[in-house]
Amino acid sequence: MQSETNKKIKKIIIVPGNFFVSRNFFSSPLIENLQQISVKEKITIYIAGVESNPISSKYFKSLKNYFEDNYNMIFIPLMGSHKSPISRFIWYLKNNFLHKTATYRFNEINNFITHKRYKEITKLKIKDKFLWKTDIWPKYLGFPFPKSKLILKIILRFMSTALTSRNPQIHKHLKEIKPDLLLLGDIQSPISFDYVSVAKKLNIKIAGNVRTWDHLTKNGPVVPGLDEYWVWNPIMRTELEIFHKVSKNKIFEVGSPQFDYYFFNKTNEKNLTDYFNIKNPKSEFFLDDDSKLIFFATNRSHRGIGEESIIHHICENIALGKYNQKKN
Template identity: 25%
Template sequence: MKKICFVIPDGTGIRNYLYSELVEYLQHKNCEIILLHLVSTEAIEEIYSVHKTKFKSYRIPYYRESYFQKFLREAICYARLLNNTKITGNVTILTNWRPNKSSLIKKIFYRIVEIVGKYVSEKYKRILKFEDLYDNSLSKKCGSQKSLLKSINPDVIFSTHQRAINAVPLISAARQMGIVTVGAIFSWDNLPKARLTIRTNKYVVWSKYMKEELNLYYPEIKNNSIIITGTPQFEFYYNNKFILDKKVFYNKYKLDLSKKIICFSGDDELTSPFDSNYLGDLASEIQKEKLNIQILLRRAPVDVSGRFQSIISKYPDIIKEAPPLWNFDKGNTSNWEIIYPTYDDIELLVSTVSYCDAVINVGSTMAHDFAMFNKPAIYLNYNTINSKKWNIETIYQFQHFKSMEGLNPVLWVNSNKEIILVLNSLYENLNLDNNDWINSIAEHRKSASLNIANTLISCT
């Protein structure tokens, strides 16, 4: 029996890999699943409940990053962001550099990081040398990780996230011990951000497009180490068991069966700080024009700011809410070890896409979810207020939106005055390239779990 360890450093990868059919495929191939994690007991119990079985599970040993290791890691990140900016010609990549300079010591620390990072970025060989130095520093911190892996004796380790710092020594220990490691790229926008902290022997990616990105930003990674498998998160849309009965769904979220539904999907506050303004504009226009449309708000799972409440209260007949079914400590929403999606949230998300006519947001991945049911996405493309810290023009210059070039995959609202025009056009023949876009971004959407399972088995 082959032993395959899933590294779960936080809750973000649980839905895509631990709730998908990947586990069943591996079990069918007589593989033993072992969980190496830093998530809560409740999250592990949820995984057991989904698969109606218990797996061996171990907490990843505690890792305290030294100042020197943090310095190296941050300098490498800054150097790679500068390098990625240079090779793409896209200055928005540098918006991903957001160090915490809340104290004088941190300001000094990051000023030195930036000076060194700039020097390192000038030659790619320097970046690789710094990464070797970082790797070597980890080898002295892997004692407890090696002891754990020696006791388990796994055949392959699968890391569900590429940038969780707490998992870095574990993967480093596995490589030193000759255990095969496989890493997943979590999202379509991750690679330009220079946060491929976890380095593995092989990588499973969403598509040819993502493989080419990995080749571009990390030319040292061998081409045959990058396997196009797809990502399991889109498989749920092919399974009708995740679609609630229509009357049940409408009643649960107090929706009017006689009205059309537009889903407003919120981003986190950092990505889109003025989402409540956009929601207000949308509701105002619907009310003003007396459209037979209601809004279903799905906020970002970590957004517990309450910023939408005044808008919801102002338009109670228009805006209904379907809060994401995620578990987390409300007092600590920045801790991804605590935050995780429940299995029921898959049903809520798939049902939302099934019953809504379109989704509207600021550049959200939800455009791809709605494309699964061939439904349009509307991207908001105007500023609601003048802000020195944020503007909409920067958002759509982000590197991952370059995948839209040559396509017409979404509808655009360029001012609040265009909202009604776009909403009225929804039920016409739109001829959008939304399927072409998702085909480019995420291949093998029906067979990703099987593809990843086969990859993991073939690596052992």
């Protein structure tokens, strides 16, 4: 029989979703804050892996030891390796076709600008070394009837069925741990559908976080039926309501777990010129008091395709004197 102390300890499982989500979350002070909360509120925190795909046992062990030794958090595998050919085929079908076609169709129905850009990039047939797989969106993903809401609805339902979401290891962990809350770090990743399918059967409360600012109009439909949806700001709240049809009472503005700490932290601010040891900024950057500056932040090669046209546009406007005109 459990002691009174153990009964009071609550359990939370956090599913980052993939490596990028983990990098965003765990490179920020969020992890230290979680550690403090776990001690103060008597909460046991479980971290479920770091990638959508199974990771090597060596990599998992090193991460497990690191989290448990430094942050007092229990690290569990995100999912098990699929051993049978059938389970591997179903996993491949879900991750590499069903999820992608659902994303394509959702973006096509809503006519998102980013989706148009991806289709244009796909037509260019640029060498693979300049692109990620997520940049390529061939037309067959929308065949037939790419704007059919009925077909999209059928695909999403199929992604949540026992056939496509069945994962013995996820079921085993959730059943044994019996968490009070399942927190999804990315409510648009395929793995989230698996966890939600099992959690609902076990009556576990589920909250999901939108991973980053542009995903609601780029990364396809969110996992339906969560108890709470966490967003950064009012804009994302509106996008979740309008495009994803989530009820207002289920949406909570919680800020950005990656960036809010840096934005609101006033005690550790440093002058950037001191931080980078720039002794004379004006001389080093050839500036004078009458200079007019345009700050242009370039992108990585696979993300900044077509940036030269932006620079050309800026140069044209400079030549035409448009940036000298003052607005009333």
